[in-house]
Amino acid sequence: MPLHEPSPYEVLGLPPTAGVREINLxxxxxxxxGRFSRQQIQESAALLRNPERRLEVDVQQLLPPDPVDGTADLLAPALAEPLLGGERPPPDPADLLVLRRDDLEADFTEPAPPVAAPEPPVPARFAADLSVLPPIEIPE
Incomplete structure (x- = not known):
């Protein structure tokens, strides 16, 4: 039993650009x-003849990866050094980072709130007065 279900293109041996005439042939x-069952072949053909279902299949299919030229050249520096560092000397203790309580406390203290600039004054022509209020009828 195959690990994956073959695509309709694999069943019919067609490229994704095939038209209805090519599908029928x-x-x-x-x-x-005779590589696939009659039912698989008929279902694949019916699926590829239907534009909506064919679009679903095309969207769901994984694209092959783009070839990378010069992959060996790109990986050569990384492969030149051994992956396991068994022959490397231990690190110098002076190179290790030492954390002090003052540094830790400084990292976890709340920052001071930002000082807000005073609001600019509102020009007199935009100041609120009674002209902006709706007229009110006072009951007698």
């Missing part, structure tokens, strides 16, 4: 080859 050829 590929059905007969796939039947003659």
């Amino acid at each position: 590929a059905v007969g050829q796939a039947m003659r080859l």
